Amino acid sequence: MGSKLKTWIKQWQGVLLIAPSVTLIILALNAAGLFQLLEWATLDQYFRLRPQESPDSRILLVTIDETDINQVGRWPIPDGVLADLITTLKAAEPRVIGLNLYRDLPVEPGHQQWVEVMQSTPNLIGVEKRVGDRVASPPTLDALNRVALADLMVDADGKIRRGLLSIKQENDELQLSLAARLALQYLRAEEITLEEINANQQRYRLGKTIFTPFQTHDGGYVDVDAGGYQILLNYRGVSDSFDTVSLRDVLADRVPPEKIRDRIILIGSKAQSTNDLFFTPYDSTIFAPPRRAAAVVIHANLTSQIISSAIDGRPLIKVLANPVEGVLVLCWSFLGAAGSLVWLKNKWLNPKTLLQLLALGIYIVLASGCSLIGTYLLFLAGWWLPVIPSLLALTGSAFITADYQSRRLQQEAQQKYRRIFENALEGIFQTTLDGRYRSANPALAKIYGYKSPEELITSITNIKTQLYVDPKRRDYFIQLMEQQGEVVGFESQVYRRNGSIIWICEHARSVCDDQGNVLYYQGFIEDISERKQAQVEREAFTRELFQLNQSFSQFVPRQFLQLLKKDSICDVKLGDQSQQNMSVLFADIRNFTSLSEAMKPQETFNFINRYLSYMEPAIIQNQGFIDKYIGDAIMALFSGSADDAVKAAIDMLQHLKCYNQERQKAGECPIEIGIGINTGLMMLGTVGGKTHINSTVLSDAVNLASRLEHLTKEYGVSLLISHYTFDHLRDPSNYSFRIIGRVKVKGKSQTVSVFDVFDADPPPVRQRKLKTKTMFEQALCLYSQREFSKAAKLFQRCLEFVPEDKTAKIYLQRCHK
Numbered sequence: 115m116g117s118k119l120k121t122w123i124k125q126w127q128g129v130l131l132i133a134p135s136v137t138l139i140i141l142a143l144n145a146a147g148l149f150q151l152l153e154w155a156t157l158d159q160y161f162r163l164r165p166q167e168s169p170d171s172r173i174l175l176v177t178i179d180e181t182d183i184n185q186v187g188r189w190p191i192p193d194g195v196l197a198d199l200i201t202t203l204k205a206a207e208p209r210v211i212g213l214n215l216y217r218d219l220p221v222e223p224g225h226q227q228w229v230e231v232m233q234s235t236p237n238l239i240g241v242e243k244r245v246g247d248r249v250a251s252p253p254t255l256d257a258l259n260r261v262a263l264a265d266l267m268v269d270a271d272g273k274i275r276r277g278l279l280s281i282k283q284e285n286d287e288l289q290l291s292l293a294a295r296l297a298l299q300y301l302r303a304e305e306i307t308l309e310e311i312n313a314n315q316q317r318y319r320l321g322k323t324i325f326t327p328f329q330t331h332d333g334g335y336v337d338v339d340a341g342g343y344q345i346l347l348n349y350r351g352v353s354d355s356f357d358t359v360s361l362r363d364v365l366a367d368r369v370p371p372e373k374i375r376d377r378i379i380l381i382g383s384k385a386q387s388t389n390d391l392f393f394t395p396y397d398s399t400i401f402a403p404p405r406r407a408a409a410v411v412i413h414a415n416l417t418s419q420i421i422s423s424a425i426d427g428r429p430l431i432k433v434l435a436n437p438v439e440g441v442l443v444l445c446w447s448f449l450g451a452a453g454s455l456v457w458l459k460n461k462w463l464n465p466k467t468l469l470q471l472l473a474l475g476i477y478i479v480l481a482s483g484c485s486l487i488g489t490y491l492l493f494l495a496g497w498w499l500p501v502i503p504s505l506l507a508l509t510g511s512a513f514i515t516a517d518y519q520s521r522r523l524q525q526e527a528q529q530k531y532r533r534i535f536e537n538a539l540e541g542i543f544q545t546t547l548d549g550r551y552r553s554a555n556p557a558l559a560k561i562y563g564y565k566s567p568e569e570l571i572t573s574i575t576n577i578k579t580q581l582y583v584d585p586k587r588r589d590y591f592i593q594l595m596e597q598q599g600e601v602v603g604f605e606s607q608v609y610r611r612n613g614s615i616i617w618i619c620e621h622a623r624s625v626c627d628d629q630g631n632v633l634y635y636q637g638f639i640e641d642i643s644e645r646k647q648a649q650v651e652r653e654a655f656t657r658e659l660f661q662l663n664q665s666f667s668q669f670v671p672r673q674f675l676q677l678l679k680k681d682s683i684c685d686v687k688l689g690d691q692s693q694q695n696m697s698v699l700f701a702d703i704r705n706f707t708s709l710s711e712a713m714k715p716q717e718t719f720n721f722i723n724r725y726l727s728y729m730e731p732a733i734i735q736n737q738g739f740i741d742k743y744i745g746d747a748i749m750a751l752f753s754g755s756a757d758d759a760v761k762a763a764i765d766m767l768q769h770l771k772c773y774n775q776e777r778q779k780a781g782e783c784p785i786e787i788g789i790g791i792n793t794g795l796m797m798l799g800t801v802g803g804k805t806h807i808n809s810t811v812l813s814d815a816v817n818l819a820s821r822l823e824h825l826t827k828e829y830g831v832s833l834l835i836s837h838y839t840f841d842h843l844r845d846p847s848n849y850s851f852r853i854i855g856r857v858k859v860k861g862k863s864q865t866v867s868v869f870d871v872f873d874a875d876p877p878p879v880r881q882r883k884l885k886t887k888t889m890f891e892q893a894l895c896l897y898s899q900r901e902f903s904k905a906a907k908l909f910q911r912c913l914e915f916v917p918e919d920k921t922a923k924i925y926l927q928r929c930h931k
Contacts, residue, residue: 126452126455128451128455128515128518128519128522129448129451129452129455129515132447132451132511132514132515132518133444133447133448133450133451133452133507133511134444134447136447136450136451136507136510136511136514137440137443137444137447137507139510140443140447140503140506140507140510141440141443141503144336144500144502144503145336146336147336147337149334149502149503149506150270150334150335150336151270151271152334152502153333153334153500153501153502154269154271154273154275154334156334156501156502157275157333157334157395157493157498158273158395158396160489160490160493161349161395161396162395162396163490164493164494166351166354167350167351167355169350169354169355169356169357170350170355170356170414170418170421170422171357171377172300172377172378172418172421173356173357173377173378173380173414173417173418173421174208174356174357174358174359174373174374174377174378174379174380175356175357175358175359175380175381175382175410175411175414176199176203176358176359176360176361176364176379176380176381176382177358177359177360177361177381177382177383177384177408177410178191178360178361178381178382178383178384178385178388179360179361179383179384179385180385180386180387181360181362182360182361182362182385183385183387183388185362186361189385189387189388190215190217190221191215191221191361192221192222192223192224193217193220193221193222193223193224193225193227193228194223194224194225194227194228195224195361195365196213196215196217196224196228196231197224197227197228197230197231198365199361199364199365199381200213200231200232200235200238201231202364202365202367203364203374203379204231204235205371206369206371206372206373206374206375207371207374207375207376208237208374208375208376208377208378208379209237209299209300209303209376209377209378210237210239210296210299210300210378210379211235211237211238211239211378211379211381212239212241212262212292212295212296212378212379212380212381212413212417213238213239213240213241213381214241214264214292214380214381214382214383214409214410214413215241215381215382215383216241216242216243216249216264217240217252218242218249218250218251218252218253229254232252232254232255232258233254233258236260237299238255238260239255239260239261239262239292239295239296239299240252240255240256240260240261240262241261241262241263241264241292242256242261242262242263242264243263243264243265244263244265244281244283244289245263245265245278245281246265262289262290262291262292262294262295262296263278263280263281263289263290263291263292264291264292264409264413265278265291266278266392266409266412267339267344268392269338270338271393272392272393273392273393273394273395273397274347274392274393274394274412275346275347275394275395276328276344276345276346276347277291277293277344277345277346277347277415277416277419278291278342278343278344279291279293279294279325279342279343279344279345279420280294280342280343281341281342281343282342291416292413292417293413293414293416293417293419293420294416294420296378296380296417297378297417297420297421297424298420300378300421301320301321301420301421301424301425304321304425306320306321306424306425307320308320311324316343320420320423320424321423321424321425322423322424322425322426322427323423323424323427323428323429323430325345325430326345326432327340327343327344327345328340328344328345328346331436332346332433333346333431333433333498333500334498334500334501334502345419345430345431346430346431346433346498347412347415347416347419347431348419348428348429348430348431348496349394349395349396349415350415350418350419350422351396351415352394352396352407352411352412352415353396355411355414355415355418356411356414356418357373359373378417378421380410380413380414380417381410382408382409382410382411382413383408383410384408384410384411390408390409390410391406391407391408391409392406392407392408392409392412393406393407394406394407394412429495429496430496431496431497431498432496432497432498433497433498433499434497434499434500439499439500439503442499442500442504443500443503443504443507444507446485446504446505446507446508447507447508447510447511448511449481449508449511450478450481450507450508450509450510450511450512450515451511451512451514451515453477453481453512454474454477454511454512454513454515454516454519455515455519471628471629474512474513474516477512478508478509478512481508481512482505482508482509485501485504485505485508486501486505489501489504516628520627520628520629523628524627524633538555538557538638539557540555540557540638540639540640541554541555541557541558541560541561541638541639541640541641542554542555542557542558542636542637542638542639543555543558543636543637543638543639544625544634544635544636545577545634545635545636546634547592547632547634547635549576549577549578549588549592550574550575550576550577551570551571551574551577552571552634553567553571554567554570554571555567558570558639561610561616561618561639561641562574562581562608562610562611563610563611563612563614564611573611580609581608581609582606582607582608583606583607583608583609583615584606584607587606587607588606591604591606591620591622595622595623595624595635596632599623599624599626600622600623600624601620601621601622601623601637602621603619603620603621604619604620604621604622605617605618605619605620605642605646606618606620616641616643617641617642617643617645617646618639618640618641618642619639619640619642620637620638620639621637621638621639622635622636622637623635623636623637692797692798693795693796693797693798694753694795694796694798695793695794695795695796696751696752696753696793696794696796696815697751697752697756697758697759697791697792697793697839697842698749698750698751698752698759698791698792698793698796698811698813698815698816698819699733699738699748699749699750699751699752699759699762699763699789699790699791699819700747700748700749700789700790700791700819700820700822700823701729701747701748701750701763701766701787701788701789701823702746702747702748702787702788702823703725703746703747703785703786703787704785704786704787704788704827705785705786706745706746709721709785722745722746724773725746725773725785726743726748728769728770728772728773729748729766729769729770731769732762732763732765732766732768732769733748733750733762733766735762735765736752736758736759736761736762736765737752737753737754737758738750738751738752738758738759738762739751741811747823749811749816750762751796751798751811755842755843755844756791756793756839756842756843757843757844757848759791759793759839760791760833760835760839760843760849760871763789763791763833763871764833764849764871764873764874766787766789767787767789767832767833767874768874770785770787771874773785786832787832788823788824788826788827788831788832788833788834789823789826789832789833789834790818790819790820790821790822790823790824790825790826790833790834790835791819791822791833791834791835791836791839792815792816792818792819792822792835792836792838792839793815793836793838793839793841793842794813794814794815794818794838795813795815796811796812796813796815796816797811797812797813798811815838818836818838818866819836821857822834822835822836822857822868825857825868828924829854829855829868829870829920829921829924830920830921830923830924831854831870831872831920831921832872832874833870833871833872833874834854834868834869834870834871835851835868835869835871836866836867836868836869837866837867837868837869838866839869840867840869849871849873850871850872850873850875850880850883850884851869851870851871851872852869852870852872852883852887852890852891853867853868853869853870853891853894854868854869854870854894854921855867855868855894856868856898870921879916879918882915882916883916883919885915886911886912886915886916886919889908889911889912890908890909890912890919890921890922892908893905893906893907893908893909893912893922893925894925896908897909897925897928897929902928902929902930903929905925905929906926906929906930909922909923909925909926909929910926913926
């Protein structure tokens with residue numbers, strides 16, 4: 115029995131530790147008031163979700179709205195009008211009348227009449243305000259002891275969820291609220307009176323229900339003012355929950371007497387201008403702005419709550435004692451922790467981490483849903499149970515237990531691995547992510563020429579630099595591990611302790627935690643030096659052949675051969691040709707002649723080669739190839755999308771900035787280049803004679819690209835593309851561009867639209883050009899329509915925004931001419 119108990123405790127020790135700990139933390143945070151607003155919001159949502167109750171036929175509201183005030187002609191309502199109202203209502207024999215209007219001062223005309231009506235209406239109850247800024251009661255009603263409290267208890271978020279039933283005055287006399295006074299007077303006729311059950315606990319029986327006062331920590335409340343005798347408001351509703359008539363309808367005798375007879379009559383204002391409006395749980399809606407309820411409606415709800423509980427047994431809102439709430443939260447915490455552990459122990463989920471997380475998430479959602487549904491059903495029965503602490507305890511315990519279980523399984527796996535690790539005959543290892551041996555077995559130490567694993571680990575602090583003959587092989591190994599999580603048959607040359615070089619073959623995989631985070635790499639190593647010796651010799655011979663083939667490719671691009679469908683330069687013959695839809699790029703250095711005149715021949719070649727070394731990578735990296743160098747000019751071809759050519763041109767301009775920085779450091783002036791791009795059908799092939807052949811491209815599209823390159827100087831820009839290239843872009847919005855004009859190619863009658871692509875401009879200039887793009891293109895349209903004056907104004911405005919815009923400046927000068 116004892117061993118079974120120990121085994122059970124060991125299996126569930128995580129749950130037994132985590133659940134109470136999480137509960138204590140949640141209860142401490144709840145006691146600090148961190149969840150109070152969330153609990154209130156949950157209670158409000160339950161009120162809104164609760165099915166609509168039928169109107170309470172025992173209460174009639176007489177409301178005063180803006181139309182009534184306009185009809186009477188002033189506010190407050192004159193005493194004479196109130197006297198007529200009460201007289202009319204009294205004639206229909208209501209059981210009690212509650213006047214929720216402050217009447218501490220006379221409001222002429224008709225004050226004497228109003229005094230007489232108050233004296234002659236024994237069932238009329240007036241109001242006063244005692245809490246906060248006090249408002250006196252009507253003197254006449256005060257003298258007759260027919261005054262009640264109109265105070266409402268407002269929570270910190272501005273809503274009313276509690277009802278005040280009574281307070282003790284300075285003379286220790288009890289003063290009832292308006293709702294309590296009306297309800298007790300109504301119930302007196304039903305022979306229902308208040309009975310004391312426990313004076314110390316202030317528990318009273320009224321008909322079918324027992325009233326218990328609200329305490330400072332009841333429900334979701336924390337340290338609120340519980341002065342007086344308060345209860346939680348169990349709203350019937352705020353709209354359509356009570357029969358309502360207007361002041362003007364009563365005065366005009368449009369209300370049938372039977373609608374008034376034997377009822378509680380509550381009179382109050384719902385006009386916006388009187389500002390006697392308050393927020394309730396029904397005001398928080400997602401799809402509509404909150405609407406405040408009139409105070410008279412809130413008094414009606416409290417009155418109805420008292421009467422309905424006494425006569426019909428309608429439940430009051432009850433709460434659990436604080437210790438019981440703590441036990442409930444503890445239960446949900448245990449449920450979360452235990453459920454998490456059970457889910458993670460399922461064999462069909464292990465070791466599929468993602469599936470475990472998904473299953474755990476589903477469990478938490480289902481358990482949380484059960485909690486919400488359960489508390490909602492209990493709310494319908496009149497119980498307000500803690501929701502937020504329970505949900506947090508459930509979720510927190512579940513996740514913490516999952517993490518605890520993951521770490522525990524990881525430790526068990528490591529212990530099992532250690533036993534295999536020490537006794538294996540292969541060279542087994544574990545390495546950190548940054549390239550250090552964290553463990554090695556004796557077999558691995560022997561392969562590297564060390565006496566023990568400890569000596570190996572101590573001596574080698576960086577595998578990459580101390581073992582690998584080529585450190586880049588280790589970088590490639592890490593790259594494969596990150597991409598695939600496993601490497602099989604990875605071969606490398608490494609140094610032994612005595613400095614000799616051997617070949618090894620590595621098999622490794624990543625070890626991850628339950629969340630998929632890589633912890634370390636582990637695997638085993640074989641010594642394959644003998645097998646690799648012959649392979650190295652073969653590779654050296656192959657490398658010589660490859661270098662020879664690479665020498666030929668420097669003169670004829672490999673991509674050119676591929677487009678001609680040739681495997682080798684040896685297969686190329688005079689007249690070979692292929693027709694392709696391609697993009698052609700021309701780039702040229704501006705003012706190269708002037709620059710070269712100031713250089714010696716060797717300096718000129720050094721300058722061109724240095725410049726081309728910056729430009730070539732931009733073309734190659736964007737799937738293009740250089741067809742030929744024409745002095746300082748570059749002609750490049752792109753057989754893929756037009757985007758490759760445009761991106762290459764943008765990269766070339768970016769590389770040019772780096773090159774110019776290098777020139778400026780050397781005391782040389784920066785250079786500028788122009789780039790033109792066109793897209794179209796081109797003929798690739800070989801031309802020449804018997805002794806010499808060359809590759810070339812023939813097409814009008816090539817001529818247009820060259821023409822566009824020349825136009826960059828004319829328009830003062832760096833990169834121009836034709837509308838043929840623009841039409842072939844996958845998504846032109848990926849680039850910063852604007853139309854810059856139309857040109858006619860020599861020998862052609864059709865004009866071509868030309869676009870300026872300015873992605874390589876400095877970011878501030880590029881942003882300003884984008885902002886003035888529409889204005890610039892409008893100016894260009896006016897210019898083409900020969901409306902030079904209007905165009906000039908717009909070009910001038912463009913320059914005000916972008917003073918660096920050379921194109922706008924050129925067009926402005928043309929307009930002036």
